[in-house]
Amino acid sequence: xxxxxxxxxxxxxxxxxxxxxxxxxxxxxxxxxxxxxxxxxxxxxxxxxxxxxxxxxxxxxxxxxxxxxxxxxxxxxxxxxxxxxxxxxxxxxxxxxxxxxxxxxxxxxxxxxxxxxxxxxxxxxxxxxxxxxxxxxxxxxxxxxxxxxxxxxxxxxxxxxxxxxxxxxxxxxxxxxxxxxxxxxxxxxxxxxxxxxxxxxxxxxxxxxxxxxxxxxxxxxxxxxxxxxxxxxxxxxxxxxx
Amino acid sequence: xxxxxxxxxxxxxxxxxxxxxxxxxxxxxxxxxxxxxxxxxxxxxxxxxxxxxxxxxxxxxxxxxxxxxxxxxxxxxxxxxxxxxxxxxxxxxxxxxxxxxxxxxxxxxxxxxxxxxxxxxxxxxxxxxxxxxxxxxxxxxxxxxxxxxxxxxxxxxxxxxxxxxxxxxxxxxxxxxxxxxxxxxxxxxxxxxxxxx
Numbered sequence: 347x348x349x350x351x352x353x354x355x356x357x358x359x360x361x362x363x364x365x366x367x368x369x370x371x372x373x374x375x376x377x378x379x380x381x382x383x384x385x386x387x388x389x390x391x392x393x394x395x396x397x398x399x400x401x402x403x404x405x406x407x408x409x410x411x412x413x414x415x416x417x418x419x420x421x422x423x424x425x426x427x428x429x430x431x432x433x434x435x436x437x438x439x440x441x442x443x444x445x446x447x448x449x450x451x452x453x454x455x456x457x458x459x460x461x462x463x464x465x466x467x468x469x470x471x472x473x474x475x476x477x478x479x480x481x482x483x484x485x486x487x488x489x490x491x492x493x494x495x496x497x498x499x500x501x502x503x504x505x506x507x508x509x510x511x512x513x514x515x516x517x518x519x520x521x522x523x524x525x526x527x528x529x530x531x532x533x534x535x536x537x538x539x540x541x542x543x544x545x546x547x548x549x550x551x552x553x554x555x556x557x558x559x560x561x562x563x564x565x566x567x568x569x570x571x572x573x574x575x576x577x578x579x580x581x582x583x584x585x586x587x588x
Numbered sequence: 589x590x591x592x593x594x595x596x597x598x599x600x601x602x603x604x605x606x607x608x609x610x611x612x613x614x615x616x617x618x619x620x621x622x623x624x625x626x627x628x629x630x631x632x633x634x635x636x637x638x639x640x641x642x643x644x645x646x647x648x649x650x651x652x653x654x655x656x657x658x659x660x661x662x663x664x665x666x667x668x669x670x671x672x673x674x675x676x677x678x679x680x681x682x683x684x685x686x687x688x689x690x691x692x693x694x695x696x697x698x699x700x701x702x703x704x705x706x707x708x709x710x711x712x713x714x715x716x717x718x719x720x721x722x723x724x725x726x727x728x729x730x731x732x733x734x735x736x737x738x739x740x741x742x743x744x745x746x747x748x749x750x751x752x753x754x755x756x757x758x759x760x761x762x763x764x765x766x767x768x769x770x771x772x773x774x775x776x777x778x779x780x781x782x783x784x785x
Binding site for chain 1: 606607701702703706733734735738739742743759771772773774776777780
């Protein structure tokens, strides 16, 4: 069996003395692992950096096998990410969350398209955090924990939506929240696609998406802790606001 | 009884060494046996000795035969500079160059979300202690130009922020390198770090 596609390199780990096992996120095959012979060599190791856009050809005798990759670099994102602290933290959280959330060999074409667009924005720090926040919403949606922010869960209206219910993931309006407001998660306008999305709102958005990633998605995946890379990114973003 | 049992076992063990496979291990063992007095006996004696005495330096993590390695014990090396490296092999590479005259700090790895290696698994707290206690004027972060290496460098920079001068190694064209064969990333880094001549 064999296939060929483009994809985003999520991880590379050494296998034996000269090979590497890589995981690539592709539009048509999902997260897919394989061996790259010579992947730890001086020629290939610089190419196999997380975030790299690769042209990959996978081949194995049976579909269940780990298989081997032949890879060709289309574009590296290492230059941007290694020279920019925020971009590096962003790249780390995206690849770590994809590794954490996505099952192997399950196609997520829409999420792939969003991920590629997001990674192509790396280094544009004025827009990247908001794009990343929207990407986290898409990740929750894709994994079955999407938020319903169209109308208030209590009143059915869509005016003054200000909170998210941690229980249902639905929006709640100011009037609908009532005395429960302090138990609800913030719903900043930027999550609704409104306003100028100042940093403080984006941080509130991270609080909300982080809750669902941690308390819903991670619990579903065996109650494993979220990758530390996400918290490091959020901490760095918060520190840069000060 | 198999009369070559010990030799086979030696070949099996040698084959586990980096760079050796069963065939090359067999050649190496055969060579050792033929050079018994010159190689095999001294090698066996030294390996026995090193197996007992080799240990990590309590200060920097270098490998030596005493609790504090020669570099940390040398007063000449106490010039206020610490070079932070990922692994002992990196320290040895720096020493081969013979340019750096300060002391080292071996982290023992890099932060890695994939392998669940966090700051507490590395020797970062010890580095922070050393900067505070050894009158350090500059910390050189000589970590690999990889995503994990630079993530670790930024984390250490955050931990040491304001305590001392922090620098990293330059990135660019290697000695003897030809532009035509360099990857895009290296060329971009080199161009960004260009200098006047």
